[in-house]
Amino acid sequence: METLAEIFTDNYRFLQQHVYSHSGIVLDHDKHYLFESRLMPIVRQLGLGSINDLCSLLLKTKETALGRQVVEAMTTNETYFFRDPAQYEAIRTVLLPELRQSKGDQKKLRFWSAASSSGQEAYSLAMLLLEEGFGDWNIQIYGTDFSSQVLESARTGKYRQIDMNRGLPSPLLARHFRRSGLDWQVSDRVRQMVTFETLDLRKSLRTLGPFDLVFCRNVMIYFDTQTKKNLIQELHGTLFRHGWLLLGGAETAFGAEQWFDKQTVQGATLYVAH
Amino acid sequence: MANALVVDDSRAVRMILSKNLREVGFDVREAGNGREALEVVAAEKASLRLVLTDWNMPEMNGLELLKCLRKDPALASLIIIMVTTETEMEHITEALDAGANEYVMKPFDKEILFQKLDLTGVRA
Known part of the structure; x- marks a missing residue:
């Protein structure tokens, strides 16, 4: 008998292809648990019987909004404040002192959180900059993500209590949050430093830069080799010379040596643009 | 010689916190309120590196314990983390102003506790 979360082979292939063609993200043959955990909420929301019913509906209706909802559910990553503390420590102790010296005359810095999800990375950077005395500088932090749904949440700057416990020093x-009902909201001062927009990282990124630092964490792992290579080159094009690219802890940059110097600072791996 | 102290009037919470701390190598003692905690601290002062304390407890609450511990110069490097259901901003700022190194809002999980330990540097 078919269980709610069981996915027929043809439907599994259809979902793989659907996610790949709309996001470039490659989901292997052993990701049943991921499809189940991410798609069952949509199945329940629509009052359907199973993920197979969801596939039938997608095939039958070609419903764009539903198709996008499925892709977003599969591509959204959970994050938290100051994830990978070594990277923030490297920014605090090395990059920011360098930028204070090299850009002290213009006092303008630009940063990009390329897969910002619900915004914690961008807001962490904004808080760090305020804590390090950059409050009177012109700071622009861009947060982008494939999912418009998570960006809506990011723009509000509201987080559940459990999110506040994770990674954020008390x-x-x-200093930077206030109570908002049962949730917490990041201060207006911090929110003003950050702008969120939807973006597909497979498209040309050249118009976005130049940035002093780009976070592109836990994105590359989902792309095929060619997409990774293209993305590395595109990211290089968005950085100032000597700008920093920071990837997720488990990621490596394919062909990056052509564009970047790989360095280890304070235990964090970073890529410095040639 | 214990190097960590868990203070909570709930035996279940003490057991969970102690188990978590033992997993990452701490030698843990327990106390059911602030008064009992002070007795443990007096006995284990030389080795104690970490105190996790609840706020609301009988006899002596966690904030009073915190203030008491912070008066002792011999405990200046002791890491004190509040682990509590008190989640209003005034409670958080009051605890931090009184010398808490970190503040964990209940409910929490093991990962959160370990992150807080890392933030204070006490695990390293």
């Missing part, structure tokens, strides 16, 4: 909570 003194920063006290």
Whole structure:
């Protein structure tokens, strides 16, 4: 008997192809648990019987909004404040002192959180900059993501209590957040430093830069080799010379040596643009 | 010689926190309120590196314990983390102003606790 979360082979292939063609993200043959955990909420929301019913509906109706909802559900990553503390420590102790010296006359810095999800990475950077005395600089932080749904959440700057416990030092909570009902909301001062927009990282990124630092964490792992190579080149094109690219802890940059110097600072791996 | 102290009037919470701390190598003692905690601290002062304390407890609450511990210069490097259901901003700022190194809002999970330990550097 078919269970709610069981996916027929043909439907599994259809979902793989659907996610790949709309996002470039490659989902292997052993990701049943991921499809189940991400798609069952949509199945329940629509009052359907199973993921196979969801596939039938997608095939039958060619419903664009539903197709996008499925892709977004499969491509959204959970994140938290100051994820990978070594990277923030490298920014604090090396990059920011360098930028304070090299850009002290113009006092303008630009940063990009390329897969910002619900915004914690971009807001973490904004808080770090305020804590390090860049409050009177012209700071622009862009947060982009494939999913418009998570960006809506990011723009509000509201987080559940459990999110506030994760990674965020309590003194920063006290200085940069306020209560908003049962949730917490990041201060207007921090929110003003960050702008969120939807973006597909497979498209040309050259018009976005130049940035002093780009976070592109936990994105590359989902792309095929050619898409990774293209993305590395495109990311290089968005950075100032000597700008930093930071990837996720488990990621490596394919062909990056052509465009970047790989360095280790404070235990964090970073790529410095040639 | 214990190097960590868990203070909570709930035996179940003490057991969970102690188990989590033992997993990452701490030698843990427990106390059911602030008064009992002070007795443990007096006995284990030389080795104690970390105190996790609840806020609301009988006899002596966690904030009073925190203030008491922070008065002792011999405990200046002791890491104190509040683990509590008190989640209003005034409670958080009051605890931080009184010398808490970190603040964990209940409910929490093991990953959150370990992140807080890392933030204070006590695990390293």
